[in-house]
Amino acid sequence: MQSRRERFEEVAPGLIEPLRRFLARRTDPATAEDVLAETMLVCWRRAEDLPEEPLPWAYAVARNCLRNAERAARRQQRVAARLMAQPADAEPPEDPALHEALDTLRPEEAELLRLWAWEQLTPAEIALVLGITPNAASIRLTRAKQKLADRLRKIGARAGHEESREGRRS
Template sequence: MEDRRARFEELAPGLVDPLRRFLARRTDPATAEDVLADTLLVCWRRLDQVPAEPLPWAYAVARHCLANAERSARRQRRVAAKVATMDPPATATPGPSGDGAGGDGALDAALAALRPADAELLRLWAWERLEAAQIAQVLGVTPNAAAIRLHRARQRLAAELRKSAPVSGHEESREGRSR
């Protein structure tokens, strides 16, 4: 038991900050902290399964914990909606705004236009600075598949960014020309 505890105490400090940043980019601060706690609990429970390079594995665990939290939140919203139709509140209060990710509006719009799987892949690559082999571990695919998906996702993102970017270079003058 002491060996297990010592291993976890050695492992956890290196995971907390990267996982906190990973989750903060994907959800609101309160949910991020709850999911971080759930992720660390899973790491403790499955300590014998943690590989030598634990961060990509922990990212995968965090993704699953976040998906569970989002499903739970959706269920709670559905129940609240049912209750509100049966017994509507006296006044409505606005919910939290924003996605917690912040950043450039054009990039946010381009990422939002992509398929969720492509956007997540790009976030793992750009924000978490993972290589294709590490992304493969997080997503549960082969390194080759991750590299191909990353290449295609980057191409799709570039195309989305070109759609929203102003045209660069010189505009062609039509002065003095007849059509």
């Protein structure tokens, strides 16, 4: 049986140029190279699972990686549009009540909430960042949201946050 390295070294040379052409027909050159690198990383990680004919499988991986890159670009465009809509001399919007309420939470709870609200991570992704199980992340996030809502009510602020649900399941 081949090792991962042997399998990858066997198939990688035959994947790179077809994938590069596939991506070049679908996106700009910089994105194509980034997505190609991400695709090859997935191929490396899954080298032992590659089918006998890996190119169609690699096309599917590249297509998924490209969709992820396009979603990330759209999110960046939305943020840029919001920033451009603000007057040049305006400070970023601050919510003193939110910061005050976050400061009253334990640092671990505040970090959970920041990862969820500001970084827009799902509980499963938060679990990866924090090195805990997805179930623990979900439970802790639910509790932290409740604590934050209680603290905001106590100081007379409204609870809630704006988030994008694009490509997210929670």
